[in-house]
């Protein structure tokens with residue numbers, strides 16, 4: 001059965017010193033075997049987190065990886081470099097990367113393959129903007145992102161991929177999708193996976209919701225049958241809030 005998976009995406013925040021402090025508080029918290037936990041940090045903080053959280057059931061993740069393996073790509077980080085640090089997971093296709101850095105579905109697909117080949121768990125983000133939602137095209141938009149993003153990915157690999165549904169209009173805006181809106185798209189994502197890979201495979205894939213998740217709304221969202229966790233931006237910067245959401249996930253555990 002799927003576990004719940006709570007991941008905090010720090011985006012371009014914190015320093016090495018504050019990351020270490022965060023990890024130390026995290027370590028003093030009680031961990032629940034049934035709920036997976038990850039901190040997704042800027043590159044410069046990864047090594048510190050990996051060593052601070054060594055032997056703890058907390059994953060450390062990167063926010064991006066470059067789609068080519070080496071070469072003249074000034075400013076980019078390769079899969080080998082991430083492997084060297086020993087990160088557990090990596091976000092790809094975040095809407096901010098799609099928006100500001102022109103990350104296309106084709107690029108996301110390349111990154112996904114690299115991560116899977118190298119046993120780093122991918123968290124692949126999909127989601128529509130407000131215009132697309134208002135036009136009634138949210139589902140078809142997300143399905144098209146999945147179709148292209150998961151091109152040539154086999155069943156075993158898709159089972160190791162986490163999908164994060166993040167409606168762009170709900171990211172960092174304080175406006176959360178209602179639990180029903182979130183569940184609707186997450187269940188469509190599972191239907192899509194079921195059609196493409198079969199129901200057994202689709203049932204194994206972790207689907208997160210992301211977009212203004214906070215302690216106040218986490219339970220309602222996580223209670224939905226097709227939502228298996230959350231990708232949390234703003235509220236993950238505060239260790240108490242982050243752990244509060246993690247604990248709430250444990251108590252709303254569906255299985």
Ligand code: PGA
Nearest residue numbers: 171172211212232233234
């Ligand atoms: P938010 O960000 O929780 O601050 O809305 C979510 C995300 O971008 O992953």
